[in-house]
Amino acid sequence: MARAYASAVIGAPVDQVWAIIRDFNGLPGWHPAIVRSEIEGGKTGDTIGAIRSFYLTDGSHAREQLVALDDRQRTLFYVFATPAFPVANYVSQMRVAPVTDGGGTFVEWIADFEERPEDAGKYVDAVTNGIFASGLAALKAKLA
DSSP states (O other): OEEEEEEEEESSOHHHHHHHHTOTTOGGGTOTTEEEEEEGGGOOTTSTTOEEEEEETTSOEEEEEEEEEETTTTEEEEEEEEOSSSEEEEEEEEEEEEOTTTSOEEEEEEEEEEEOGGGTTHHHHIIIIIIIIHHHHHHHHHHO
16 A cells, blocks of 8 residues: 655644635645636535545546545545546545644645556655645645
């Protein structure tokens, strides 16, 4: 099983950061790689089972399904419904927590998935750096 991981400390209150992240359809508002997103079937961005259909700047299309959203723990989990790249059993989590020493918010973004043997490590790097780290950097800049 492969794992992609990125984290950041954002200089904004935890509730403000969580409000942005918990909106499952909000990626175009802060992630530079996402140009368009919509929730299918008339659901909202905080409905368990909602599927977001989105397009990346390179024209790739993906669909992800929200499988858990916990406002108390400030976590959400989602899976690929239609992946943008060839991986299997993709499960991703975003977690938001207050930084008690100095304030701000700690955010981590994790994904576990299976790569084909010939792709070993390829998508770990792409997801970690191209999606997660760049997205968190953009969110940090937006809230600075």
